[in-house]
Amino acid sequence: MKNEQYPINGVESGEAWRLFKIMGEFVEGMDTLKDISRAVSIFGSARTDPESAYYKTAEKTAALFAEQGFAVITGGGGGVMEAANKGAGEAGGTSVGLNILLPSEQTPNPYADIRQEFKYFFIRKVMFIKHSKAVIIIPGGFGTLDEAFEVMTLIQTKRIRPVPVIFMGSDYWRGLIDWVKQKLVGERMISPENLDIIQMIDEPEKVVQAVADFYG
Numbered sequence: 001m002k003n004e005q006y007p008i009n010g011v012e013s014g015e016a017w018r019l020f021k022i023m024g025e026f027v028e029g030m031d032t033l034k035d036i037s038r039a040v041s042i043f044g045s046a047r048t049d050p051e052s053a054y055y056k057t058a059e060k061t062a063a064l065f066a067e068q069g070f071a072v073i074t075g076g077g078g079g080v081m082e083a084a085n086k087g088a089g090e091a092g093g094t095s096v097g098l099n100i101l102l103p104s105e106q107t108p109n110p111y112a113d114i115r116q117e118f119k120y121f122f123i124r125k126v127m128f129i130k131h132s133k134a135v136i137i138i139p140g141g142f143g144t145l146d147e148a149f150e151v152m153t154l155i156q157t158k159r160i161r162p163v164p165v166i167f168m169g170s171d172y173w174r175g176l177i178d179w180v181k182q183k184l185v186g187e188r189m190i191s192p193e194n195l196d197i198i199q200m201i202d203e204p205e206k207v208v209q210a211v212a213d214f215y216g
């Protein structure tokens with residue numbers, strides 16, 4: 001017999017059953033990452049070419065964190081994510097890729113030794129935040145901005161513990177940070193002290209040191 005969907009209080013039954021898929025994805029993610037206790041998340045564009053300076057920056061930064069005993073978590077795709085997973089793995093560290101299932105563009109890179117695929121963006125972001133002692137933002141697009149501002153919002157509203165949020169690539173990010181200062185602070189959309197959440201550092205060695213300094 002064909003399985004028909006019937007409205008439940010105005011919601012299709014298929015929508016209600018989706019809650020079990022969401023719960024299952026949370027359980028899978030938590031089980032996959034259960035042994036990850038000290039990690040950094042590195043965000044950036046999937047479209048970054050391997051010859052670009054951003055790719056090389058991500059690779060070196062991840063390698064330095066791996067050498068300090070940090071697992072490196074990325075979105076599991078190409079570009080900056082691939083570079084970070086590659087750098088961590090080649091430095092002997094734990095390289096984690098949390099891939100998102102998309103109709104196009106996002107293909108898992110081969111450098112993550114711990115992998116998990118997600119259908120739901122919000123569950124994937126919970127996994128990033130739950131396990132990260134620091135968040136590194138390397139140039140990217142809408143997805144990178146979404147991840148960066150989600151973390152900053154959660155810190156601002158005290159929904160998570162403060163962690164270093166470091167933007168790498170000052171030439172790329174300076175206009176955005178200046179806009180935040182001029183518009184968001186200037187028009188009192190955020191408090192001046194909220195700027196303390198953000199750091200902008202270009203050199204991989206200084207990024208790793210900033211995280212070490214944060215935790216004393």
